[in-house]
Amino acid sequence: MKYAAKIIGTGCAFPERRMTNNDIVNRLEEEDVATDDRWIHERTGIRERRFSDPSNPEERNSSLGVAAARKALEMAGRTPEDVDQIIYATCSPDTLLPSTACWFQHKIGASRAWAMDLNAACSGFVYGLATADQFIKSGQTRTALVVGAEVLNPFINWRDRGTGILFGDGAGAAVVERTAPEAPARILSSHLLSDGNLWELLYIPAGGSSMELTPERFAENMHKMRMNGKEIFKVAVRTLSEFANRALESNGFTIDDLDWFVPHQANYRIIEAVVRRIGCPREKVIVNVDRYGNTSAATIPTALDEAVRDGRIQAGQLILLDCFGAGLTYGAILIRW
Numbered sequence: 120m121k122y123a124a125k126i127i128g129t130g131c132a133f134p135e136r137r138m139t140n141n142d143i144v145n146r147l148e149e150e151d152v153a154t155d156d157r158w159i160h161e162r163t164g165i166r167e168r169r170f171s172d173p174s175n176p177e178e179r180n181s182s183l184g185v186a187a188a189r190k191a192l193e194m195a196g197r198t199p200e201d202v203d204q205i206i207y208a209t210c211s212p213d214t215l216l217p218s219t220a221c222w223f224q225h226k227i228g229a230s231r232a233w234a235m236d237l238n239a240a241c242s243g244f245v246y247g248l249a250t251a252d253q254f255i256k257s258g259q260t261r262t263a264l265v266v267g268a269e270v271l272n273p274f275i276n277w278r279d280r281g282t283g284i285l286f287g288d289g290a291g292a293a294v295v296e297r298t299a300p301e302a303p304a305r306i307l308s309s310h311l312l313s314d315g316n317l318w319e320l321l322y323i324p325a326g327g328s329s330m331e332l333t334p335e336r337f338a339e340n341m342h343k344m345r346m347n348g349k350e351i352f353k354v355a356v357r358t359l360s361e362f363a364n365r366a367l368e369s370n371g372f373t374i375d376d377l378d379w380f381v382p383h384q385a386n387y388r389i390i391e392a393v394v395r396r397i398g399c400p401r402e403k404v405i406v407n408v409d410r411y412g413n414t415s416a417a418t419i420p421t422a423l424d425e426a427v428r429d430g431r432i433q434a435g436q437l438i439l440l441d442c443f444g445a446g447l448t449y450g451a452i453l454i455r456w
Contacts (some may be wrong), residue, residue: 120256120257120300121256121300122256122258122297122298122299123256123257123260123297123298123299123300123302123305123306124251124252124255124256124263124295124296124297124298124299124305124306124309125217125296125298125300125302125305126248126293126294126295126299126307126356126454126456127194127195127196127197127294127295127296127306128190128192128193128194128197128291128293128294129190129191129194129291129292129293129294129420129423129424130187130189130190130191130193130194130291130293131185131187131190131192131222131289131290131291131292131376131417131420131421131424131425131427132183132184132188132193132290132291133177133183133288133289133290133411133421134148134169134170134171134172134175134178134288134289135169135172135185135339136170136171136172137167137168137169138167138168138169138171138287138321139156139166140155140156140159140160140165140166140284141156142282142315143159143283143284144156144159146154146256146277146283147280147284147295147436148224149279150276150278152278152279152280152283152376154284155173155270155278156321157286157432159377161382162172162192162284162388162410163284163285163367163388163408163412164192164386164387164388164390164406164409165284165285165384165387165409165412166260166409166410167408167409167410167411167412168273168286168287168288168412168414169286169287169289169411169412170248170287170288170412171183171270171272171454172210172445173270173273173282174205178213178270178288179213179222179270180209180211180213180219180220180222180257180268180269180270180290181207181213181219181223181226181268182266183226183270183288183289183290183407184207184209184219184223184266184268184287184290184292185223185226185372186290187266187268187290187291187292187420187421188223188227188266188292188425188442189265189391190292190424191264191266191293191424192294193361194294194427195294195296195432197294197296198230199227199228199230199232199264199448200228200230200231200264201231201262202229202231202232202264202294203222203231203233203260203262203263203264204219204232204233204234204251204254204260204262204263204264205220205223205229205232205233205248205260205264205266206232206234206235206250206251206263206264206265206266206414207219207220207235207236207237207239207268207345208225208236208237208238208239208243208244208245208246208247208248208265208268209236209237209238209243209264209265209266209268209269209274209415209416210238210239210240210269210415210416210444210445211237211269211270211271211274211415213399215409216417218234218236219236220235220253220260221234221267223266225296225431229264232264233304234246234363235261235451237417239249239313239416239444239446239448239450240321240415240416240444240445240446240448241415241416241418241442241443241444241445241448242311242383242415242416242442242443242444242446242448242449242450243267243295243415243419243444244265244291244417244418244419245309245311245417245419245440245442245451245452246311246440246448246450247265247266247267247416247451248265248306248309248440248452249274249292249309249311249346249450249452250265250440251263251265251294251295252309252452253308255295255296255297257391258332260297261296261297262293262294262295262296262297263290263294263295263296264292264293265293265295265420266274266290266291266292266420267290267291267292267415267416267417267418267419268289268290268291268417268418269288269289269290269414269415269416269417270288271288271344271414271415272285272286272288272341273289273316273324273342274286274337275343275344275452276340276343276344276345277343278340279343279344279346279453281346281348282343282344282346282348283434284379285410285412285413286412286413286414286415287412287413287414287420288414288417289344289417290421291417291418291419291421291422291423291424292418292420292424293299293423294432300440304373304434304435304455304456305321305437305454305455306451306453306454307454307455308366308369308370308397308453309360309450309451309452309453310366310369310433310450310451311363311448311449312362312448312449312454313434313446313447313448313449314356314446314447314448314449315446315447315450317354317446318445318446318447318448319347319449320346320347320350320354320445321344321346321347321351321444321445322344322345322445323342323343323344323345324336324341325337325342326341327341327435334344334370338423341429341446342430346351351453352386352388353425354391354443354447355383355389355443356392356393356395356396358443358447358449359382359383359389359393359394359442359443359449360393360397360402360439361449362441362449362450362451363380363393363397363399363439363441363451364397365451366439366441366451366452366453367439370453372437372453373397374397374398376437377399377402377403377437377438377456378403378432378433378436378437378438379402379403379426379431379436379437379438379439380394380399380403380404380405381405381419381422381423381426381438381439381440381441382404382419382437382441382442382445383418383419383441383442383444384407384412384413384414384415384418384419384422385408385418385443386408386413387406387408387409390404390406393441396424405422405423405425405426405431406422407421407425416442416444419440419442423438423440432456433456434456435456436451436455436456437453437454437455437456438454438455438456439451439452440452440455447450
């Protein structure tokens with residue numbers, strides 16, 4: 120390859136409204152679903168999450184993406200006009216048509232860029248970063264903007280305690296730019312896989328072209344998420360561990376060489392189980408699920424940005440991003456910062 124790719128800026132954004140566990144308890148009680156703060160925290164590690172206000176244009180999916188991207192561009196010393204390519208990872212788009220990427224491009228003013236949505240659910244940002252890496256390596260892109268953003272609260276099934284307690288809204292972004300193929304700081308490798316055989320573990324039945332959302336289906340909550348939490352837990356622990364080891368081993372590293380592990384923030388119990396399995400010290404793990412819940416494609420870029428901005432992540436360090444999501448989708452990316 121003539122080029123490599125390097126992350127030169129990160130950013131994140133969240134809506135204003137905080138939903139504590141007690142707020143979630145009250146919302147579930149409206150549907151006669153019983154739970155409490157202790158039960159939620161013990162099983163997920165979540166204390167609170169953020170919910171967007173659908174009536175506020177500044178808190179739509181693309182608007183949160185713009186807020187995160189502006190911070191990333193500022194850190195990178197770039198403007199929207201410098202961007203050649205926009206990869207917008209989301210499973211909760213503003214509209215089915217046009218793409219949220221095009222809404223985003225319009226709002227941020229990236230007039231030179233081509234833009235596309237990418238739906239790999241919670242793996243979206245990692246898939247998007249891997250895609251940008253390949254376009255940059257091929258020479259077709261110089262500067263890419265990768266965004267992972269979700270407004271999931273409209274899709275929460277409040278009749279199901281398992282999904283009602285988990286999800287939140289937010290956005291994270293990264294500016295990715297061309298660098299020399301042997302530059303010290305660069306994306307080292309990406310490792311991706313999907314398994315459509317497991318689609319029933321997390322899905323939304325209605326609202327696509329295969330099942331129109333009718334009043335009857337709306338009444339049956341068929342436009343809301345359905346999840347098999349126990350099976351998701353098993354698959355998540357296995358695949359996150361497998362892809363973490365695969366990324367390290369393919370580059371000749373061990374867990375001892377790793378400076379920071381940034382896993383998908385689905386559930387703290389999943390993170391704990393993965394950390395034990397791969398032998399990663401807890402102090403090397405970046406976590407924000409306690410404050411934001413599972414923001415799907417936004418979890419990894421928001422956690423990454425927080426660690427960059429508070430000084431934990433430093434130049435020269437080895438960073439591992441690790442994800443799984445609906446589909447099912449899996450992936451890991453190893454980065455020399």
